Amino acid sequence: MKKSHIIPIIIAFMLSSAFTKNTFAVDGLFNTEKFADHTYVGPFNISNNKTKLANSKLASNFSEMQSELDVNLIYQDIQFSLPPETVTFDIDMTLANANSGEDNPIIATVSREGLQTVLSQELPKIQFSENAIDSVAAGIEKELQTGIMPQNVNITDYVANEIPNKVVGTSEFTIDGISPALSKAIHALDKLTIEPFESFSMMELLTSTEVGPLSDEEMTLLSSTLYTAVLQTNFQIDERNISTVVSPNIQPGFEAAINQTLGLDFKFTNPNKTEFTIQAAWSAGAIRLSIEGKPFYYTYEPTIANTETYNPRTVVQYSAFVDDGQVVVSQGGKVGVEATVIRTLSVDGNIVETEDISKDFYAPVHRIEIHPLLEVDTSVTDSADNKETNNPQNDGTTTGTSNPEEMDSNASDSNATVSESGGEESNVGEVIYDKSGLPISGSGK
Numbered sequence: 001m002k003k004s005h006i007i008p009i010i011i012a013f014m015l016s017s018a019f020t021k022n023t024f025a026v027d028g029l030f031n032t033e034k035f036a037d038h039t040y041v042g043p044f045n046i047s048n049n050k051t052k053l054a055n056s057k058l059a060s061n062f063s064e065m066q067s068e069l070d071v072n073l074i075y076q077d078i079q080f081s082l083p084p085e086t087v088t089f090d091i092d093m094t095l096a097n098a099n100s101g102e103d104n105p106i107i108a109t110v111s112r113e114g115l116q117t118v119l120s121q122e123l124p125k126i127q128f129s130e131n132a133i134d135s136v137a138a139g140i141e142k143e144l145q146t147g148i149m150p151q152n153v154n155i156t157d158y159v160a161n162e163i164p165n166k167v168v169g170t171s172e173f174t175i176d177g178i179s180p181a182l183s184k185a186i187h188a189l190d191k192l193t194i195e196p197f198e199s200f201s202m203m204e205l206l207t208s209t210e211v212g213p214l215s216d217e218e219m220t221l222l223s224s225t226l227y228t229a230v231l232q233t234n235f236q237i238d239e240r241n242i243s244t245v246v247s248p249n250i251q252p253g254f255e256a257a258i259n260q261t262l263g264l265d266f267k268f269t270n271p272n273k274t275e276f277t278i279q280a281a282w283s284a285g286a287i288r289l290s291i292e293g294k295p296f297y298y299t300y301e302p303t304i305a306n307t308e309t310y311n312p313r314t315v316v317q318y319s320a321f322v323d324d325g326q327v328v329v330s331q332g333g334k335v336g337v338e339a340t341v342i343r344t345l346s347v348d349g350n351i352v353e354t355e356d357i358s359k360d361f362y363a364p365v366h367r368i369e370i371h372p373l374l375e376v377d378t379s380v381t382d383s384a385d386n387k388e389t390n391n392p393q394n395d396g397t398t399t400g401t402s403n404p405e406e407m408d409s410n411a412s413d414s415n416a417t418v419s420e421s422g423g424e425e426s427n428v429g430e431v432i433y434d435k436s437g438l439p440i441s442g443s444g445k
Contacts, residue, residue, distance in 0.1 A: 033050065033051075034048050034049060034050050035047055035048065035049055035050075035051075035054060035098070035100045035101075036048075036100040036101035037101060038101055038102075039098070039099075039100050039101055039102065039104070040102075040103045040104060041054075041058060041094055041095075041098060041104045041105075041106060041147075042104075042105065042106040042145065042146055042147025042148075043146070043147045043148065044057070044058060044061045044147065046058065046098075051095060054095060055091055055092075055095060058091050058094065058095070059091055062089040062091060062106075065089065065147060065149070066084055066087070066089060067084070068149060069082070069084040069087060069149065070149040070150035070151065071087070071140065071143070071144070071149075071150070071151045071153060072150060072151070072152045072153065073118075073119075073122075073136075073140075073153050073155055074152055074153065074154045074155065074273075075122075075123055075126075075154075075155045075156065075297060076156070076234070076272050076274070076294060076295075076296050076297060077234040077272070077296045077297050077298055078122070078123075078297035078298070079152075080118075080122045082110075082115075082118065082140065082153075083114065083118065085111075085114065086110055086111045086114035086115055086118065087108055087109070087110055087111075087140075087144065088108065088109045088111070089106060089107070089108050089109075090107045090108070090109060093107040094106055094107040105145035105146070106144060106145050106146070106147050107145075108140075108141050108144040108145070109141065110137040110138075110140045110141055111137075112130075112133055112134060112137055115133055115136060115137050115140075116128065116133050119133070119136070119155075123297065125295070125297075126163060126295075128159065128162075129162060131162075132158075132159040132162045135158040135159055136153075136155055136158050136159060138158070139153060139157060139158040140153050154273045156272075156273050156274050156294060157273065160274060160294065163294050163295070165277075165292050165293055165294060166292065166293075166294075166295045167290050167291070167292050168232065168233050168276070168291050168292065168293055168295060168296055169229035169230060169231070169232035169233050169290065169291040169300075170229055170232070170288075170289070170290045170291075171225050171226070171228035171229040171288075171289050171290075172225075172286050172287065172288050172289070173221065173224075173225045173249075173286060173287045174285060174286045175221075175249075175282075175285065175286065175287060176285055178282055178287075179214075179218065180212075181211065181212045181213060181214050181218065182214065182218045182221075182222065183282065184210065184211050184212055185205075185206055185211045185214060185218070185219075185222055186222065186280050186281065186282050186287065187280075188205060188206075188208065188210055188211050189205065189222070189226070189278055189280040189289070190278070190279060190280040190281060191277060191278070191279065192205075192277070192278045192280075193275050193276070193277050193278075194270045194275060194276045194277070194278070195270065195275050196270060196272060196273045196274060196275060197269070197270060197271065197272075197273075198269065198270050199238060199267060199268070199269045200267065200268055200269070200270075201265055201266075201267050202219070202222075202223045202226065202256070202258060202265060202266040202267070203219070203258055203260070203263075203265040203266070204265075206219050206222070206223075206258070207260070216257075216258055216259050216260060216261075219258035219260075220243070220247070220250070220255065220256070220257045220258050221249065221250065221287075222287070223256040223257070223258050223266045224250045224254055224255050224256045224257075225287055225289050226256070226266070226278070226289060227240065227254060227255075227256035227266060228254050228302075229289050229290065229291050230268055230291070231254075231300065231302040231341075231343060231357065232291075232300045232301070232302065233276075233291060233296065233300060234271060234272070234296060234298070234300065235268045235269065235270055235271065236268060236269045236271055237267075237268050238267040238268055238269055239264075239265050239266060239267040240256050240266055240267075240358075241256070241257045241258075241259070241264040241265075241266075242255045242256075242257050242360050242362070243255065243257045243362070244362070244363070245334060245362055245363075245365060246334070246335075246336075246337050246362045251304075251339075252304075252307065252337045252339035252360055252362065253304050253307075253339035253340070253341040253358065253360055254302075254341070255360070272293075272294075274293055274294045275293065276291055276292065276293035277291070277292050277293065278290070278291055278292075279291075279292060297347070298345040298346065298347060298352070299345070299346045299347070300343055300344075300345060301343065301344050301346065302341055302342070302343045302357060303341070303342060303343070303344070304339055304340070304341060305340045305341065305342040306338075306339075306340040307337065307338070307339050307340070308337070308338045309335050309336065309337055309338075310335065310336035310337070310338070310363075310364045311335060311336075311364065312333035312334060312335060312336070312364040312365055312366045312367055313333075313364075313366045313367070314333065314366070314367045314368075314369060315366050315367065315368045315369070316369050316370075316371055317330075317368065317369070317370045317371070318370070318371050318372070318373050318374070319370050319371075319372070319373065320372070320373050322370050322371060322372040322373075323372060324372050325372070326372060327369050327370070327371055328369065328370040328371075329367065329368070329369055329370075330368045330369075330370055331365070331366070331367060331368040332365075332367060333364070333365060333366060333367030334364060334365035335364055336361075336362050336363050336364030336365075337360075337361075337362045338359065338360070338361045338362070339359070339360045340356075340358075340359045341356075341357040341358045341359075341360070342354055342355065342356055342357060343355050343357050
C-alpha cells in the first residue's frame with residue numbers, strides 16, 4: 001500500500017476513536033444510542049430517549065423552570081428574590097456531562113454583573129468584592145443543580161469571611177460593686193459564642209459549677225442587662241418573665257427575671273446562619289455588655305412607648321395591741337406600674353416597621369396600717385348585741401382583737417377599712433416591736 005494512502009486511513013481511525021470515547025458526542029452526531037433506564041437531569045426523566053429527543057424535552061422543561069424560577073437570597077434578617085433573567089440553563093453542557101443511568105445535575109450559569117447589581121441595590125451597606133460575587137454566583141449555581149423550587153440561598157454561606165463583624169447590641173448597668181459570684185458570672189458570659197440556630201438559657205449558664213451560687217436578684221440583674229442588648233437584634237425570645245413588684249434597680253419594661261425556685265428562666269435563639277459573640281465586663285462602676293457578629297440589614301431600637309402608674313390603697317386594721325395615738329405600719333405601700341415596650345425597625349434612619357414587644361404590669365402594693373381599737377359606747381352595747389344576734393351577717397366593728405401574730409392580716413379582716421392613698425411608701429407612725437410581736441409603748445409617732 002502506498003504511503004499516501006496510509007495517512008488518510010490513520011487520520012480516519014483516530015477520529016473514529018476520539019468519537020467513541022464520548023458516548024454523548026456520538027449520540028449528538030449519529031443519534032443512534034439511548035440513555036439507559038433511570039437517567040435523570042435534576043427532576044426531569046430522560047430515560048430511554050436519544051440525545052436529540054432528550055435535548056428537545058429538556059428545552060421545554062428548562063423553559064418552564066426559567067419562567068417559574070424562585071430563588072430567594074437571604075442575608076441575616078432580610079431576603080429578596082433573584083431576577084430570572086440573571087440565570088441561564090445550559091442544555092448542551094448538561095447533556096454533555098450527563099451519565100447514562102444516573103441522577104445528573106442541571107448546569108446553570110448566573111450572570112456575575114446581574115448578581116452584583118442586585119446585591120448592590122438590596123444590600124448597599126455591604127461592599128462585595130469580585131471574589132465575593134463569584135463565590136455567591138457559584139453557590140447559586142450549585143443550589144440550582146437539583147432543579148427544585150423554591151431555593152433559599154444564604155449569602156453568608158459563601159462570603160462570611162469577607163464581611164467584618166460589628167457590634168449589633170449594647171447595654172450598660174451602673175453598679176457600685178459586685179460580689180465574687182457575680183464577677184464569675186460576668187466572666188463566664190464574656191466571649192460566649194451563640195452558634196447559628198442555637199438556643200441559649202441564662203439559668204443554665206448562671207447555675208453552672210464554674211459560676212457558683214448567685215441570688216435571684218443578681219441573676220435577674222445580669223439577665224436583664226443581656227435582655228436589653230438582645231432586643232437590639234433579631235434574636236427570638238423563647239422565655240422571659242418579670243417579678244411581682246417593680247425592681248428598684250431595673251427599668252420597667254426591660255426586666256428579665258430569674259427565679260430558681262419557680263424555674264423562671266431567660267431564653268433566646270439565634271435564627272441566623274452566622275454566629276454571634278457576647279462581650280461582658282465590669283469596670284468603672286458599671287456592667288457593660290455587647291453582642292458582636294455580622295451586621296444586620298435592619299436597625300432594631302426598643303423603646304418605652306407608654307408608662308402608667310397605679311397608686312396603692314391604704315388598708316386600715318384595728319388591734320387592741322396598739323396604744324392610743326399610735327399607728328403601726330405593717331406594710332409600706334408601693335406604686336404599681338404598667339410599661340409598654342415597642343421596637344422600631346429602620347434602614348438608614350427611615351422607620352419601616354414598628355412591632356409590639358411587651359406590656360409589663362406590676363400591681364401596686366397596698367399600705368397596711370394598724371390602728372388602736374376605738375372605744376365603744378356602753379349605752380349602745382345592748383342594742384348592738386341584739387342587732388348582731390338578729391342579723392348574723394352584721395360586719396360592724398367589734399371590741400374583739402386578734403392575736404399579735406394576726407396583726408398583719410389582709411384587708412378583708414372585719415376590723416379593717418380601705419382608703420385611697422395618692423402617695424408611695426410612707427414611714428409615718430411606724431412602730432418598733434418587741435420579741436413577742438407587740439409594739440413597744442411610746443415608740444409611735
